Amino acid sequence: MTAALVAEGVTKSYGDVTALDGVSLSVDAGEVFGLVGPNGAGKTTLVRALTGTTAVTGEVSLLGREPTAVDPSRIGLLPQSFSPAGRLTPRELLAQYAGRYDAGRDPAAVLADVGIEGGPAEQWYEELSGGQKRRVCVAIALVNDPDVLFLDEPTTGIDPAGRRALWELLEELAAGGTTVFLTSHSMAEVERLSDRVGFLTEGDLVTVGSPRDLVETHGGASRLLVETDATPAGLTETLSHAVSTRGDRLVVEDVGPREIGDVVDALDAAGLAFESLTWKQPDLEDVYLELTGDAFEGSAAVTAASPPATAGEDQ
Ligand SMILES: Nc1ncnc2c1ncn2[C@@H]1O[C@H](COP(=O)(O)OP(=O)(O)OP(=O)(O)O)[C@@H](O)[C@H]1O
Numbered sequence: 001m002t003a004a005l006v007a008e009g010v011t012k013s014y015g016d017v018t019a020l021d022g023v024s025l026s027v028d029a030g031e032v033f034g035l036v037g038p039n040g041a042g043k044t045t046l047v048r049a050l051t052g053t054t055a056v057t058g059e060v061s062l063l064g065r066e067p068t069a070v071d072p073s074r075i076g077l078l079p080q081s082f083s084p085a086g087r088l089t090p091r092e093l094l095a096q097y098a099g100r101y102d103a104g105r106d107p108a109a110v111l112a113d114v115g116i117e118g119g120p121a122e123q124w125y126e127e128l129s130g131g132q133k134r135r136v137c138v139a140i141a142l143v144n145d146p147d148v149l150f151l152d153e154p155t156t157g158i159d160p161a162g163r164r165a166l167w168e169l170l171e172e173l174a175a176g177g178t179t180v181f182l183t184s185h186s187m188a189e190v191e192r193l194s195d196r197v198g199f200l201t202e203g204d205l206v207t208v209g210s211p212r213d214l215v216e217t218h219g220g221a222s223r224l225l226v227e228t229d230a231t232p233a234g235l236t237e238t239l240s241h242a243v244s245t246r247g248d249r250l251v252v253e254d255v256g257p258r259e260i261g262d263v264v265d266a267l268d269a270a271g272l273a274f275e276s277l278t279w280k281q282p283d284l285e286d287v288y289l290e291l292t293g294d295a296f297e298g299s300a301a302v303t304a305a306s307p308p309a310t311a312g313e314d315q
Helices: 043-052 090-098 106-112 130-142 160-175 189-194 211-218 256-268 285-291
Strands: 003-014 017-028 031-038 057-062 075-078 146-154 179-183 196-201 204-210 223-227 244-245 251-254 276-280 299-302
Touching: 003 276, 017 031, 017 043, 017 179, 031 189, 031 256, 031 285, 043 057, 043 179, 043 189, 057 189, 075 130, 075 256, 090 106, 090 130, 130 146, 130 276, 130 299, 160 179, 160 189, 189 251, 189 285, 196 251, 204 211, 256 276, 276 299
Parallel strands: 031 179, 031 196, 075 146, 146 179
Antiparallel strands: 003 017, 003 057, 196 204, 223 251, 223 276, 244 251, 244 299
16 A cells, blocks of 8 residues: 655644644555544644644655645645635635636535635635534645545534534545545544544644544443433442543443443432433443543442453443
């Protein structure tokens, strides 16, 4: 598989702040790579490094060349902060951006792809809603039908239906061979779209893997979340699972689907009144919380009970 993107030992500092600390990664042509990490982790800086829009130390190769030497018509970039001219309509903006390329796409078709049609396509950009503006920005990044598409938090502000429509559009592009480098704070988005996900914390790419492998390795076991105002005193005698608190919820750890009834019985036996129960299989959000060290923030172990009687079942 040919690499579309390669970074080796990429480092970037702003004064005393090390935004990137020797990041190395390779993204295959046609791959969708999701980059996640806390605010200030260095995600935008890495996008800028990979697109040649900020100077870094280390090596960066985009489509086999230095980023600044790549034909711009092959690259699509949606920066995190992007404000096109406010007093142009989406249709005019798209025509303007398409005009920069020999073979730009039909502006109306690209706008339709991101759900901007009819009235909003003819309104000044500055008069659009936040989500509509973001859709137009995505369209601008797509207008040259790029081989490699960088999307820095593309769906921020876009409503749930629009977000799903955009996911489908990105899936179509990926199926057609477009390489996508995506940053997002939505773990659902990253989990759904990405072939591989990289976790960046404090400028350090700590882990890279497929969502499935990451969840298996770092996601922990299935758990039961119990919404309750009551204190969990007394559970120790009745429950053979570890219990912790997370915010205003109790977390009963390592509960397989066939154990849920037993746990509920144990909660009843302990006289614990609860508002709701949610059984949760581990997902990328759990991986995120684990890898960024936030998994147990605000939580405390309540019991360290003996292992569940049916440990290993249904995990
Ligand atoms: N132009 C700049 N001048 C000074 N410091 C900067 C600049 N750009 C970024 N930084 C710093 O570099 C670090 C990484 O910032 P970056 O924007 O890459 O993080 P991020 O992971 O994209 O964050 P977020 O999730 O909030 O968008 C931060 O500490 C930030 O303050």
